[in-house]
Amino acid sequence: MSDAMIRVPAEVRDRLAVIAESRGVSIRSLVQEFAESTLTEEERRERAERTRGYLAEHFGVEVSDEESAAMGARLREAFAGRRGAAA
Numbered sequence: 001m002s003d004a005m006i007r008v009p010a011e012v013r014d015r016l017a018v019i020a021e022s023r024g025v026s027i028r029s030l031v032q033e034f035a036e037s038t039l040t041e042e043e044r045r046e047r048a049e050r051t052r053g054y055l056a057e058h059f060g061v062e063v064s065d066e067e068s069a070a071m072g073a074r075l076r077e078a079f080a081g082r083r084g085a086a087a
Contacts, residue, residue, distance in 0.1 A: 006031070 020030040
């Protein structure tokens, strides 16, 4: 594995340092954890498609694109509301 330098503003670096310290890890480990746990758009689409297939096969539930988009919007609103309440 080769290392790479990532340039970020000082405020971002300082925030990453605080988050990493609170978790008892290095900034490097924190960034690696983020990269490994964050799905790309393509990975999210694939996961959604597998979930739709599972729901159809095991529960007989067909989820339309419109229903999926509506549920995604509701989840984003819910999470945004939680973040706002925590601030």
